[in-house]
Amino acid sequence: MKTSRRLLPWLVALLLPMATATADETCNSPYLANLIKGQEDYLHVWTLGVPGLGDGADKLVTVDVNPRSAKYGKVIDVVSVGGRGEAHHMGFTDDRRYLWAGRLDDSKIFVFDVGTNPAKPKLVKTIVDLPEKSGWVGPHTFYPIPGRMLIGTLSNARDHGGATGLAVYNNKGDYVASHAIPTALPGAVKADGYGYDIAVHPNKNVMLTSSFTGHKNYMMDLGKLMADPAAMKNFGNTMVVWDFKAMKPMKVLDTPGAPLEIRWSLNEGDNWAITASALTSKLWLIKQDERGEWQARDVAPIGDPAKIPLPVDISIAANGKSLWVNTFMDGKTRLFDLTNPAAPKQVYEKVTGKQVNMVSQSWDGKRVYVTSSLLANWDKKGKDDEQFLKLFSWDGKELREQWKIDFTKEGLGRAHHMKFTAKPSGVAAISGPAIADRGAPAR
Amino acid sequence: MRRRADVLLCGALACLGLAGALAAIPPRQQFTVPAPGSYRLESIQAAADGAVLESDGTAGPLRRYTTGKVTLLSFIYTYCVDPVGCPLAFQTFSDLRTRLLAKPEMARRVRFVSLSFDPTNDTPTALRHYAGNLAAPGSPLRWHFLTTRSAAELRPIVDGFGQDVSVNVDAQGRPTRFYNHLLKVFLIDARGRVREIYTTAYLMPDVIFNDIQTLLMER
Numbered sequence: 254m255k256t257s258r259r260l261l262p263w264l265v266a267l268l269l270p271m272a273t274a275t276a277d278e279t280c281n282s283p284y285l286a287n288l289i290k291g292q293e294d295y296l297h298v299w300t301l302g303v304p305g306l307g308d309g310a311d312k313l314v315t316v317d318v319n320p321r322s323a324k325y326g327k328v329i330d331v332v333s334v335g336g337r338g339e340a341h342h343m344g345f346t347d348d349r350r351y352l353w354a355g356r357l358d359d360s361k362i363f364v365f366d367v368g369t370n371p372a373k374p375k376l377v378k379t380i381v382d383l384p385e386k387s388g389w390v391g392p393h394t395f396y397p398i399p400g401r402m403l404i405g406t407l408s409n410a411r412d413h414g415g416a417t418g419l420a421v422y423n424n425k426g427d428y429v430a431s432h433a434i435p436t437a438l439p440g441a442v443k444a445d446g447y448g449y450d451i452a453v454h455p456n457k458n459v460m461l462t463s464s465f466t467g468h469k470n471y472m473m474d475l476g477k478l479m480a481d482p483a484a485m486k487n488f489g490n491t492m493v494v495w496d497f498k499a500m501k502p503m504k505v506l507d508t509p510g511a512p513l514e515i516r517w518s519l520n521e522g523d524n525w526a527i528t529a530s531a532l533t534s535k536l537w538l539i540k541q542d543e544r545g546e547w548q549a550r551d552v553a554p555i556g557d558p559a560k561i562p563l564p565v566d567i568s569i570a571a572n573g574k575s576l577w578v579n580t581f582m583d584g585k586t587r588l589f590d591l592t593n594p595a596a597p598k599q600v601y602e603k604v605t606g607k608q609v610n611m612v613s614q615s616w617d618g619k620r621v622y623v624t625s626s627l628l629a630n631w632d633k634k635g636k637d638d639e640q641f642l643k644l645f646s647w648d649g650k651e652l653r654e655q656w657k658i659d660f661t662k663e664g665l666g667r668a669h670h671m672k673f674t675a676k677p678s679g680v681a682a683i684s685g686p687a688i689a690d691r692g693a694p695a696r
Numbered sequence: 697m698r699r700r701a702d703v704l705l706c707g708a709l710a711c712l713g714l715a716g717a718l719a720a721i722p723p724r725q726q727f728t729v730p731a732p733g734s735y736r737l738e739s740i741q742a743a744a745d746g747a748v749l750e751s752d753g754t755a756g757p758l759r760r761y762t763t764g765k766v767t768l769l770s771f772i773y774t775y776c777v778d779p780v781g782c783p784l785a786f787q788t789f790s791d792l793r794t795r796l797l798a799k800p801e802m803a804r805r806v807r808f809v810s811l812s813f814d815p816t817n818d819t820p821t822a823l824r825h826y827a828g829n830l831a832a833p834g835s836p837l838r839w840h841f842l843t844t845r846s847a848a849e850l851r852p853i854v855d856g857f858g859q860d861v862s863v864n865v866d867a868q869g870r871p872t873r874f875y876n877h878l879l880k881v882f883l884i885d886a887r888g889r890v891r892e893i894y895t896t897a898y899l900m901p902d903v904i905f906n907d908i909q910t911l912l913m914e915r
Contacts, residue, residue, distance in 0.1 A: 284897035348860035348878045400893035423741045424858045430738040455897045458727040499735035680862040684846050
C-alpha cells in the first residue's frame, strides 16, 4: 500500500492525456501518436504562390486558432519555400513531430519541424529525388506508417499520364521503396493504374487507394480540360484494395469518376470507409460483404451530379456518424448523416464561398475550417477567384462564420490544405541536465 | 509457457504496486497474416549505434546487440505503466519469447533488446532486478536489458532510430518521471538494418513472428 500511494501521483499523471495532446482534426489517421481531441492551437495552411502576390512563392502559413489567444484568427508565421510548384497536400510523420508538404508540379517535398515549436514551423529538409528514385511524379498524399511516410502520387515521369504508384520514404527523408498502382489485375474490374489518396486499416491489414488524373491534366486550365473529350477520359475510375503487410494489390473496385479522399470510419469497431467521386458526384461505401469480400457501392448522390458540383474534400466525424463534403463549383459545404453508411442522407448545406475546396473539422465537431483553392489552373477566374481560410462554428444546426482570412489581401496566395497542431506544454527534451538533475526521487 | 510469460509480466508490474490496474491494450488483429517469405521487408534504415551498458554492467557498442542475429528492439523505462506503451511492448515480447522458445533452433538466431530511456533510474542494477530470469545468459533466446551512462549518450541512439521522446516537467519546470513517447518496436536483420517498425496499432505478435521468420529465410 505504501508503494502504491507513493506512485499514485505518477499514475494519475500517466492517465492524463499526453501533454502535447490537446486538439486535432478527424481526417488524420487515428493510428497516429497523440491524436488530439480538444481545442487546436494552430492551423497550418499549405498555400500556392500566385505571381505578383507577395513574394509569389508557395508557403506554409500558420494561423493562431485558439480563441484564448490575443492573436486568435491571425496569421502568426509564414515560411516561404521559394518558387511555385503547385503546393497541394501535407501529412504528419507517425510521431507528429514533422509535417511533410508536397508540390504536384515539380515533385518537391518539404519537411517542416512542427514539434519543436508549432507556432514557428521550421523547414528542415527538401526532398527532390522522388522522380529519380521512384519514377513517379506529383506527390499528393502523405500517409504515416511506422517510421515511414507512404506517399501517394498522381503521375509518372515517363509520360506525365495517369499511371502512377506509391513511394515509401523513411522518417529521415531517405527513399525506401516504391509500389506501382496495378494496371493489370485479375478480376471483373479493369485496373487503370491511377492514384490519389491512401488510407490504412491496421486491424484489417487493408489499405485502400483511390484515383485521380495525371500531370498533363491537373496542370491544364480547367475550362480547356473540360472542353477536351480526349483529356476527360484520362481520369481514374477505380480504387484498389491492398494487402498492406505484403504491399500487394488484392482487388480492383469499380468506382467511376475519380474517387478522391478516403476516410475509414473512426468509430471503434467499424470496418468501412467512404469516398466521394469528383466527376460523378457520388458517395461510395467500401465494406466487406457477407463472404468477406471487399466491395464498393455508390450510396448517395452529392447535389445534382448532372451539374457536376465537383465534390472535393470530405471530413468524417470522430464517431463516424456524419460527413462534411465540400463541392468546388457551387461553393457549398454539405453535411451527410452517416448513421446508416449504406444510405447517407444530406441533412444540411450552406454556400461557404464562391469556390471551396478543403474542409477540416475539429475532433469535437464544433469547428469547421474551409479553404478555397483546388489547383492553380482549376481555380475560378476574376471575382470568383476568392482565396481564403474561414472558420465556422457548428452547433448541430447551423454553420456560423467566425472569421475569415483573405489570402489575396494578405499577399499570401491560394489557400489549400490544412493541418492542426497544439502548443507543447510541460515537456522538455531529454538531455543531460533534463533527466540527470530531476527532482523526483528514484524508485 | 504463455501462463509463465504472463506471470513474469505481472511480476514486473507488481513491484510497482500496479498489477491489474493497467493491463496492456493490444491492437485487434482481424486478418490472417501473410505466410512467412511470401512478402518482402524493405530495408528502412540502419540501426543506430552508440555506447551502452548491459545489465551486468558490461560496457560496449550497441551494434554488438543489433548484428549477427535477427533483433527485436524497443525503448522502455521500467516504471512505465502506459497501457499502450512499455507494458504492451513487454507483453508482446513475452508472447513472442514463448513462441520462439518452442522452436529453439529459431530462437538461437533471434535476440531481444530492451533499451532504457532513463539512465538515471534504470541503472544496470535496476535493470537486472527488473529483468530477473528473462535475461538469463543460458536461454536459447537472449533478452538483453540495456542502458546508457547518461542521457547525453542515449540521445544520439534515440535520434538515430527516429524514436521520439520527451519528458514532462512540473510546474517549476523540473523534469518528472513521465516520458512522452510513441511506442516503437524495431525489427533488425543480422546485418544491422531496420526492416520493420511497429507502433501500437501495428504491434501484433502473429505479424511479428512471421516477419522474424521472413528475415530468417533470407540468404
